[in-house]
Amino acid sequence: MKKKILGALALLGVALLGLCPGSAEEPVRIFLATDTHHLSPSLTDYGDMFHNVVYVNDGKLTEHSGEFVDALLSRAQAAQADAVVVTGDLTFNGERDSLLDIAEKFKASWEAGVPVIVLPGNHDISSTLSRNYFGHQSRPVENISQADFELICSGFGRDQAIAKDEASFSLIYPVGDSIWLVLLDANTDQAPTGTLPDATLDWLASWLRKAQDEGKTVLSFSHQNLLPVNALYADEFTISNCDEVLRLYAQYGVRYHFSGHSHIQHETQNETGLTEYVTGPLCVTPLHYAVITLEDQNVHYEAHTLDMYEQEAIDRFRAPMILSMNNLLSSYALTQEERDIMSDFAATLNQAYFAGDRAAIQAMKESEGWALWRAKALGSFWYTYMWSIFEQD
Numbered sequence: 001m002k003k004k005i006l007g008a009l010a011l012l013g014v015a016l017l018g019l020c021p022g023s024a025e026e027p028v029r030i031f032l033a034t035d036t037h038h039l040s041p042s043l044t045d046y047g048d049m050f051h052n053v054v055y056v057n058d059g060k061l062t063e064h065s066g067e068f069v070d071a072l073l074s075r076a077q078a079a080q081a082d083a084v085v086v087t088g089d090l091t092f093n094g095e096r097d098s099l100l101d102i103a104e105k106f107k108a109s110w111e112a113g114v115p116v117i118v119l120p121g122n123h124d125i126s127s128t129l130s131r132n133y134f135g136h137q138s139r140p141v142e143n144i145s146q147a148d149f150e151l152i153c154s155g156f157g158r159d160q161a162i163a164k165d166e167a168s169f170s171l172i173y174p175v176g177d178s179i180w181l182v183l184l185d186a187n188t189d190q191a192p193t194g195t196l197p198d199a200t201l202d203w204l205a206s207w208l209r210k211a212q213d214e215g216k217t218v219l220s221f222s223h224q225n226l227l228p229v230n231a232l233y234a235d236e237f238t239i240s241n242c243d244e245v246l247r248l249y250a251q252y253g254v255r256y257h258f259s260g261h262s263h264i265q266h267e268t269q270n271e272t273g274l275t276e277y278v279t280g281p282l283c284v285t286p287l288h289y290a291v292i293t294l295e296d297q298n299v300h301y302e303a304h305t306l307d308m309y310e311q312e313a314i315d316r317f318r319a320p321m322i323l324s325m326n327n328l329l330s331s332y333a334l335t336q337e338e339r340d341i342m343s344d345f346a347a348t349l350n351q352a353y354f355a356g357d358r359a360a361i362q363a364m365k366e367s368e369g370w371a372l373w374r375a376k377a378l379g380s381f382w383y384t385y386m387w388s389i390f391e392q393d
Contacts, residue, residue, distance in 0.1 A: 026176070027293055027294065027295040028082050028175050028176050028179060028293070028294040028295075029079060029080075029081045029082055029291060029292070029293050030081060030082060030083050030084070030085060030175070030181075030219075030291070030292040030293075030294075031072065031075070031076040031079070031081045031083070031084040031085070031289060031290070031291055031292075032084075032085050032086075032087070032221075032258055032279055032289060032290040032291070032292055033072050033084070033085075033086050033087075033279070033282045033288075033289040033290075034086065034087040034088060034089065034121075034223070034259070034260025034261070034279050034280075034281060034282065035088070035089040035121070035260045035261070035263060035280075035281030035282060035283065035284070036065055036068065036069055036086065036089065036090055036091075036102065036281075036282045036283060037060050037062060037065055037089055037090075037091065037092050037123065037281065037282075037283045038065040038066060038069060038090060038091055038092060038098050038101060038102045039062050039063075039065060039091070039092035039095065039098050040095060040097040040098040040100070040101040041066070041101075042097055042101075043095055043097055043098065043131075043132040043133065043141060044063075044132060044133040044134065045133070045134050045135065046063055046133075047133070047134065047135050047136075048135060048136050049133040049134065049135060049136055049137055049138050050062075050063075050133040053133060053138070055316070055319065055320070056320050056323075057320065058263065058284070058317075058320070059284045059285060059313070059316050059317030059318075059320070060092075060281070060283045060284055060316070061283055061284070061287075061309055061312065061313050061316055062092055062283065064283070064308070064309055065092070065282075065283050066101070066102075066105070067308065068282050068283055068287060068306060068308065069102060069105050069282070070105060071306050071308060072084070072282060072289055072306070073105060073106075073108075073109045073112075073114070073116070075289075076109070076114050077109065077112050077113070077114050079291075080113075080114075081114050081291075082115075082175050082176070083114070083115045083116070083117055083173070083175055083181070084109065084114060084115070084116045084117070085116075085117045085118075085181065085183070085221055085258070086106075086116065086117070086118045086119070087119050087121070087183075087221050087222065087223050087258065087259060087260045087279075088118075088119045088120055088121025088122070088123075088124065088187065088222075088223030088260060088261070089121030089122065089123040089124060089223065089260065089261070089281075090102050090118060090120070090121065090124055091123060091124050091127075091144070092123070093123055093127050093129040093130050093131065094123055094124050094125065094126070094127025094129065094130045094143045094144050095127075095130045095131075095132075095141050095142070095143065095144075096130070096141070096142040096143060096144050096148060096152075097141065097142070099124070099144055099148070099149070099152055099153070100152060103152050103153060103156070106118065106153075106156050107155065110155070110156075115156075115157070115160070115173075116156050116157075117156060117157035117171075117173050117181065117183065118153050118156045118157060119169060119183050119184075119185055119187075119221065119222065119223055120144075120146075120149050120153075120169055120185060120187045120223070121187055121223040121260070121261065122187050122193060122194060122223065122224070122261070124144055124149060124187065125144055125145070125146055125149060125187045125188065125189060126143060126144070126145060126146070126189055127143050127144070128143075130142065130143035130144075145189060146169070146188055146189040149169060150169060153169075157171055157173050157183065158171050160173065161173050162174050162180075163203075163207050165185070165199070165200050165203045165204075166199070166203075167188070167197040167199035167200050167203070168184075168185035168186075168188045168196070168197055168200045169183075169185035169188075170182075170183060170184050170185045170196075170200050170203065170204070171183050172207055178215065178216055178217055179216065179217045179219065179294060180207075180211055180216045180217070180218050180219070181219050181221060182204070182207070182208075182218055182219070182220045182221065182254075183221045183222070184196060184200070184204070184220065184221065184222040184239075184245070185200070185222075185223075186222060186223065186224055186239045186240075187223060187224075193240070194223075194224045194238070194239050194240050195239065195240045195241055196239060196241055196244075196245065201241070201244055201245070201248070204245070204248060205248055208248055208249075208251075208252040208254065209252065211252065212252050212253065217294070218252075218254045218256075219256050219257075219258065219292070219294075219299075220249065220254055220256065220257040220258070221257070221258045221259065222239060222257070222258075222259050223259060223260055223261050224237060224238055224239045224242075224259060224261045225237050225238045225239070225242075225259045225261060225262060225276065225278055226238060226239060226242045226245060226246060226249075226257050226259065226274070226276055227242075227246075227257075227268040227270055227274070227276045228268070229262045229264050229266050229268065229278060230264075230388055230389075230392075231388060232384070232385060232388050233262075237261055237262040246270065246272070246274065249272070249274055250272040250273075250274070254274065255273055255274055255275060256274075256275055256276075256277075256299055257274060257275070257276040257277070258276070258277050258278075258279065258290075258292070259276060259277075259278050259279075260278065260279055260280075260281065261278075262278055263280060263281045263284055263354055264278060264280060264353065264354050264356065265278065265279065265280035265288055265303055265354070265355055265356030266278040266356060277290065277301050279303070280303075280354065280355065280356065282306070284313065284317060284354070285310070285313035285314050285316070285317045285351065285354075285355065286305040286310070286313065286355050287305050287306040287307075287308060287309075287310075287313060288303055288304070288305055288355075289304055289305075289306070290302060290303050290304065291304060303356065314351065317351055317354070318347040318348075318351060321343075321346060321347040321350055321351075322343045322344065322346075322347045325339075325342065325343035325346045325347065325382070326339060326343050328380070328382065329342055329343065329377070332376055332377055333376075334376060338372055338376065341368060341369050341372055342369055342372050342373055342376070342377070344369065345364070345367060345368075345369025345370060345372070345373065346369075346373075346382060346386065348364070348369075349361065349364055349369075349370075349386055349389060350386075350389075352364070353389045358392075361389060361390065361392075362390075365390060370386075373386065
C-alpha cells in the first residue's frame with residue numbers, strides 16, 4: 001500500500017483523472033468537514049469541570065465549536081458551494097442538546113441555499129459519555145439514539161436522497177446530473193463502534209451496480225476510515241468490515257473516498273486505485289476543512305484551515321502531550337534539559353503529523369530531540385510511534 005500524508009499548512013490541490021466521460025458540466029464544489037464535536041453552550045459554564053475534561057483531552061477547542069461551524073458554513077455560502085458534507089462526530093459526546101444546536105445552523109445554511117449533508121459518528125449515537133459541565137460537577141444528560149438522529153437530521157440529506165438505507169443512516173445524495181454522493185453510516189444502535197450492517201452492504205452493492213449502469217460518478221464518504229492511516233493502528237480507526245466495502249468499490253470502480261475520525265490530515269491509496277482523503281477535525285489545530293471540486297474529468301481536493309484561534313489551538317493540542325511526555329520520561333535517566341527537549345520534540349512531531357505537514361516531519365529527522373529519543377528511549381512505545389510517523393512514506 002502506498003501512503004502519503006497531505007501537507008496541511010499549504011493548500012494542496014490534487015488533480016485526479018478518471019471520472020466518467022461525457023459532456024462538460026459546470027464545476028461542482030463540495031465543502032467537506034468532519035469531527036465538529038460541538039457542545040451546546042446550554043450544557044456548560046466553561047468552569048472547572050469543563051476545564052478538567054477538555055484541557056487534558058486531545059486538543060479540541062470545544063468552547064469555540066459553534067464559531068467554527070458558523071465560519072465553515074459562511075465560507076461555503078460565500079463560495080456558492082453545491083453542498084457541505086459533514087462526516088460525523090457532530091457532537092462532543094452525543095448530547096441531544098448539542099445535536100439540536102448544530103442542526104439549527106445546518107437548517108440556516110439550507111435556507112441560505114447551501115445544502116448540508118450529514119452522517120453520524122461514533123461520538124453521536126448511544127453515547128454513554130453525554131454529560132453537562134457546571135462548576136465542579138458533571139452530570140449525565142439525554143443522549144442521541146439512532147431514532148433521535150434520524151428525526152433531528154432527516155432534513156440534512158436523507159429526505160432529499162435518491163436512496164435511503166433502512167438499516168442505517170446511509171444515503172445517496174445527487175449533485176448535478178452525473179454525481180452521486182454515497183454516505184455510509186457505520187454507527188448504528190446495533191453496531192455503534194464502526195460496522196456496516198449486512199443489509200447496508202447489500203443496499204450499497206445494488207446502488208453501485210445502478211450507478212455503473214447509468215454512468216454516474218460516485219464519491220464515497222464515511223466517518224471511520226476505509227484504509228489504515230498508521231500501521232500501528234491498522235484496525236482501530238477503520239470500519240470493521242472495510243474489506244467488504246473495498247471489494248465492492250474495486251468491483252464497481254469507485255475511486256474516491258473521504259473520511260475523518262482519526263483526527264489526522266492524510267491521504268492513502270491502495271493497490272486497486274482507491275484514494276482515501278482523511279480530513280482533519282474542524283475543532284483541533286489547524287482547524288481543517290476541505291473543498292472538493294469536480295470539473296470535466298478531474299477531481300481536486302484542497303485542504304484548508306479556518307485561520308481562527310491559531311495559537312490557542314496549538315497550545316491546547318500541545319499541553320497534554322508535553323505533560324504526558326514529562327510523566328513518561330521521569331522514569332528514564334535523563335537531565336531535566338533532556339526531558340524538556342524530548343517532550344517538546346514529541347509534541348512538535350505529533351502536531352505536524354496530525355496537521356499532515358510532511359515537510360516539517362521530514363525536517364525533524366536530524367534534530368537533537370530525535371537523537372535523544374534514539375539514544376535514551378529506544379524501547380519505548382512513544383519511540384515506536386514516532387518512528388512510524390517518519391516511515392509513512
